[in-house]
Amino acid sequence: MTRRAALFSFALMALAAPLAHANVLVTDLSKDQISIRGDFTGETLLLFGAIDPTPHGPVDGVVVVLRGPGENVTLRKKQKSLGIWVNQQAYRMGPLPGFLATVSSAPLAALVPPQERRQLNIGADQLDASLLSGTTSAAEKQEALQAYVRLKRSDALFDENAQAVEIIDDRLFRAEIKLPAGMPVGRYVTEFFAFKNGRVVGYRTGELPVDIVGAGHILGEAAHHQSLLYGLSGVALAVFMGWGVAAIFRRR
């Protein structure tokens, strides 16, 4: 909590005496880390902070990005062959974020000019990745990238919302990002942008670790690093349960 207290006092200082380089944002999260337990069904992360209106006047808007760890992805495309739909082309691309939420106080187009947005890498439509094997035309690669975004959106792992950041009194803001149950684990990165006349006037970045904890963590580790022992435990458990149940029902 000391970090938060420090941030808070810093926020007050920032509000009282604007810094020379005029970073107008001070930010924090409702949680230092996300722990995925056995009963994790997703949660809402609150991202908030203070805006200093002194150097530029009230900002036009705030954009908050939460980006999951980068992954190498194999994307496959089905084609009809002998009457059935079969995976044919494979695109190995990476790194691509396994999670990407972009929330803002107004539509992105109203806050940032397109070329600026490309530079800042804000929004799923700006994603790019290198092909890790084979060659593909630019159009084909673009189509595969778009499919990746579509698939992630349908799993609620990619989200864009232009109403999820609320600015209060030109001085405070709060943003909400929904974290779904199937979110990938790893080190997430937060980015906060404040825009005025299409320019960045405030920027903060931070980290958010997401981990599986408890029994799920132990099982996941065992399944990947002690796979023989893990498999044998599954069998032992099955024998024990099968035997136990037969014994219980025989006694009746």
Next chain:
Amino acid sequence: MQIYLPIAEMSAHIMTLIGMGGLVGFMSGMFGVGGGFLMTPLLIFIGVPPAVAVASEANQIVASSVSGGLAYWQRRAIDVPMGLILMAGGLVGSYSGVQIFKALRAQGQVDLLISLSYVLFLSVIGLLMLRESIQALNARRLGNPVRARRPGQHSWILGLPFRMRFRRSKLYISVIPPVIIGFFVGMMSAIMGVGGGFIMVPAMIYILRMPTNVVIGTSLFQIIFVTASVTVFHAVENQTLDIVLAVLLMIGGVIGAQIGAYAGQRLQGEQLRALLALIVLAVGARLLFDLVVEPQELYSISAMSSAGETP
């Protein structure tokens, strides 16, 4: 209550999983079929990755066959030497099956392999069951008893070399046919996440000419070992075994099987068997439909691996 399945990497309602285990267990207790051939497709329908469904369902079948097999063991209705010979073929088969599975998984074709295998087997089993139950219903209506098929002549394959005496089955036959049957059923078990009793039992009766009183027990005996090996091989080679999922299915399955066995003694079988045949055909048809109809989304993400850096 929702529960997170750590290997399937999805969250599902705990009662959905126990309920599915219970429903399939009920049917298997009632009809004496294993139920794997219904459970694996059902798991795929609720969104469990097919590779995880196969490995975890094999693990569940270990529990249900131990539970069922114990009763036959006490009745001495298991031909252990025959079971061991079938198992020997079965272990080689399950190992080969897991290797094929692994190779096709790397090519992105394992879902297709699973679906095609199911479409084939479910339509054959469903049609055979339907025909049998319609014949039984007709026979009942006409007042004729259903005639048991007479075993014919010993076929030449049983006279191949490496003959062995199986006392409990009262047979003196070559070990080659049971090894081959075991091999195919083991391979099927590894690819489809089934025990394979629905192939094994008819093969024992019609090919090996085993007496019916030892057939189910011996089949369960070898299914225990083959599905146990499938579970371990998948855990090691593909890392797709989800123990949390398997345990929930076991809980539902064992309870359902006991209730099903109780119900099966009291209800009239033929109509229900016809109903089961229709369910089997419907599941097969659904899988075929998904293969034939143009999917809404042509793309799928088939593998993710950490790339270290955040892009």
